[in-house]
Amino acid sequence: MTAVGSPSSEDRMGPRTASARALRSLGIAWRAAPWSLVLYSALTVVGGLLPAGVALVTKWLLDVLAAGGAAPGVPGPLVEAPLLLVVFLGVFTLVTSLSDHMSLYLSSRIRRGVSLLVQQRLYGAVDRIPGLRLFEEPAFLDRLRMAQTSAATAPEEILGSLFASVRGVLTITGLLGILLGISPALTGVTVAAALPMLFVQLVLNRDRARMLWRISPRMRRQMFYQTLMLNPAAIKETRLFGAGGFLLGRMRGELGRVNTAEERLDRRVMLTHGPLALLGALVSVGGLVWMVAGALRGEFTLGDVSAFIAAVGGVQGAMAEVVISLTGAHQALLLMGHYDDVVATPSDLPVPSEPHPVAPLREGIRLEDVWFRYTDDGPWVLRGVTLTVPAEGSLALVGLNGAGKSTLVKLLCRMYDPTRGRVLWDGADIRGMDVAELRSRMSAVFQDFMSYDLPVRENIALGSLEDRGDTGRIREAARAAGAAGFVEEMPHGYDTMLSRTFHQSEEDFPEDGDEDTATGTTLSGGQWQKLAIARSLMRRGRDLLIVDEPTSGLDPEAEREVQDRLRSLREGAATVMISHRLGAVRGADRIVVLQEGVVTEQGDHDELMHRGGEYARLFTLQAEGYTGGTSRADGVTA
Numbered sequence: 001m002t003a004v005g006s007p008s009s010e011d012r013m014g015p016r017t018a019s020a021r022a023l024r025s026l027g028i029a030w031r032a033a034p035w036s037l038v039l040y041s042a043l044t045v046v047g048g049l050l051p052a053g054v055a056l057v058t059k060w061l062l063d064v065l066a067a068g069g070a071a072p073g074v075p076g077p078l079v080e081a082p083l084l085l086v087v088f089l090g091v092f093t094l095v096t097s098l099s100d101h102m103s104l105y106l107s108s109r110i111r112r113g114v115s116l117l118v119q120q121r122l123y124g125a126v127d128r129i130p131g132l133r134l135f136e137e138p139a140f141l142d143r144l145r146m147a148q149t150s151a152a153t154a155p156e157e158i159l160g161s162l163f164a165s166v167r168g169v170l171t172i173t174g175l176l177g178i179l180l181g182i183s184p185a186l187t188g189v190t191v192a193a194a195l196p197m198l199f200v201q202l203v204l205n206r207d208r209a210r211m212l213w214r215i216s217p218r219m220r221r222q223m224f225y226q227t228l229m230l231n232p233a234a235i236k237e238t239r240l241f242g243a244g245g246f247l248l249g250r251m252r253g254e255l256g257r258v259n260t261a262e263e264r265l266d267r268r269v270m271l272t273h274g275p276l277a278l279l280g281a282l283v284s285v286g287g288l289v290w291m292v293a294g295a296l297r298g299e300f301t302l303g304d305v306s307a308f309i310a311a312v313g314g315v316q317g318a319m320a321e322v323v324i325s326l327t328g329a330h331q332a333l334l335l336m337g338h339y340d341d342v343v344a345t346p347s348d349l350p351v352p353s354e355p356h357p358v359a360p361l362r363e364g365i366r367l368e369d370v371w372f373r374y375t376d377d378g379p380w381v382l383r384g385v386t387l388t389v390p391a392e393g394s395l396a397l398v399g400l401n402g403a404g405k406s407t408l409v410k411l412l413c414r415m416y417d418p419t420r421g422r423v424l425w426d427g428a429d430i431r432g433m434d435v436a437e438l439r440s441r442m443s444a445v446f447q448d449f450m451s452y453d454l455p456v457r458e459n460i461a462l463g464s465l466e467d468r469g470d471t472g473r474i475r476e477a478a479r480a481a482g483a484a485g486f487v488e489e490m491p492h493g494y495d496t497m498l499s500r501t502f503h504q505s506e507e508d509f510p511e512d513g514d515e516d517t518a519t520g521t522t523l524s525g526g527q528w529q530k531l532a533i534a535r536s537l538m539r540r541g542r543d544l545l546i547v548d549e550p551t552s553g554l555d556p557e558a559e560r561e562v563q564d565r566l567r568s569l570r571e572g573a574a575t576v577m578i579s580h581r582l583g584a585v586r587g588a589d590r591i592v593v594l595q596e597g598v599v600t601e602q603g604d605h606d607e608l609m610h611r612g613g614e615y616a617r618l619f620t621l622q623a624e625g626y627t628g629g630t631s632r633a634d635g636v637t638a
């Protein structure tokens with residue numbers, strides 16, 4: 001497997017790798033549309049041999065007509081009935097036309113099947129990457145973009161090119177057979193003239209694949225600017241700050257550099273092809289002069305000259321087709337390397353060969369001397385953190401911005417592994433457990449929770465997909481999160497589409513296609529947050545509930561209501577809560593203060609207030625904001 005980030009896929013591809021990738025593409029086509037592939041293969045063989053058939057029958061017809069009867073080399077029965085030759089030509093023309101249309105239909109069928117399968121594999125592989133690290137690595141993201149591009153086009157390009165090459169080779173073989181019968185020397189010259197083209201194309205292709213890899217970061221950046229210019233949330237800011245022109249300029253800049261790189265290569269292609277085309281023309285004209293001179297001397301028949309013209313034109317045309325197809329296939333095979341790399345990307349988290357089962361939490365989750373940094377050369381974000389989240393107890397994480405609270409939560413969910421130290425689930429290292437099984441025992445409302453452009457029902461049910469048909473459970477979760485009120489007031493309740501970007505699909509709402517439902521609606525920040533809380537409450541049998549700033553967007557009344565509900569709901573589960581609103585965390589069994597990645601204080605609210613450290617300072621500061629600066633730490637706790 002190529003290491004993620006190395007550009008080796010696009011500049012090293014030996015014949016074995018190329019044939020393996022080509023065979024894999026054929027295998028995918030076979031799985032996607034087997035009968036279409038068989039029929040398409042048969043039509044390719046027929047289509048490949050037809051030009052030679054047409055040239056041969058035309059030669060015989062001309063020879064019979066010129067000789068006015070028996071002509072050397074023409075089969076006897078055809079000399080007797082020359083009109084049969086005309087019938088053959090008619091049949092060949094009909095078959096050519098029918099097979100062209102049929103091939104077009106079949107290749108589209110194969111293309112659609114292959115595209116579905118390939119995209120399914122690519123996104124399936126991406127979905128199996130358990131952690132977050134790779135999705136924050138520019139080199140992996142570049143490769144992913146190349147893989148997305150090649151998944152959309154490469155297998156189709158490879159198959160199309162392979163079949164076109166087979167058809168071309170059959171055409172060339174048939175026509176060269178005829179040409180060989182007329183003049184072996186001319187046959188040699190015709191073949192030799194086509195070889196440089198093949199070589200040059202292969203070199204140019206490799207250069208194109210390298211160029212595409214080089215411009216990939218720019219392509220991703222220009223897509224980023226484009227997305228910003230179309231995203232409603234971004235548009236709000238860019239309109240207000242008048243930043244549209246700036247983004248447009250950046251996008252144009254990136255695209256301009258991409259264009260320059262492509263233009264440079266296209267110019268080389270054009271300049272290289274000129275001399276090669278001249279070589280081909282010289283061979284045709286020279287050969288024709290030689291044939292005509294020979295015919296005048298009586299060495300060649302009229303049929304020979306016609307067959308020569310058809311064969312040289314046909315061979316050069318088919319050679320060009322083969323060269324273009326092979327080079328197209330070569331380029332697609334090179335790009336396929338990115339797809340293969342992404343599909344074969346190993347897990348970014350170590351996977352135990354025999355994972356321990358994840359039993360329901362009995363004692364608690366313990367972080368033991370955990371150190372963490374996002375990159376090997378980055379700063380330490382967590383430094384020697386040791387703490388315990390008791391089963392059925394609540395732990396609150398408190399600290400200034402950037403102290404490492406959300407990072408700690410990501411380690412609990414095993415989005416990353418600690419750089420040093422361990423996370424223990426009832427004493428067992430979570431690295432020895434199946435990550436999906438571990439996560440199935442957790443639920444979370446993240447600080448940057450998602451707002452899905454989906455109906456309300458699905459926005460909530462995503463927390464427990466097996467219950468998505470259970471309207472009772474969905475309503476219950478919405479009620480517990482304080483969302484039921486506004487949802488039930490919506491025109492279509494739980495079936496309301498929460499999007500101003502997409503129309504509701506008819507499948508989502510089959511019995512009613514009226515305008516309201518079709519256009520959908522969207523929610524306020526606090527309402528979205530309530531849906532995120534409802535989603536987290538959908539999960540059954542959760543042992544750990546993580547709530548990272550769960551009420552930051554809620555009004556005071558809703559905040560109070562949700563806090564009370566969360567308090568009753570978290571009974572029976574361990575809870576980790578992060579909030580800058582210290583009033584919300586004062587009831588936690590244990591409060592942990594993080595400062596620059598280090599645990600500096602631990603205890604319950606009263607202990608920490610009594611201690612008079614960072615927690616007491618922050619709590620008093622916040623309380624003063626409400627009481628107009630008259631509170632003292634002990635006064636607030638009283």
Ligand SMILES: Nc1ncnc2c1ncn2[C@@H]1O[C@H](COP(=O)(O)OP(=O)(O)OP(=O)(O)O)[C@@H](O)[C@H]1O
Nearest residue numbers: 136374381399400401402403404405406407408447
């Ligand atoms: N994906 C990431 N890659 C690199 N650094 C990161 C990443 N996420 C966070 N950091 C860095 O880690 C540090 C801790 O961030 P974290 O989000 O854990 O802080 P926090 O305590 O949750 O802050 P806040 O209260 O603002 O939410 C910050 O300095 C941040 O820049």
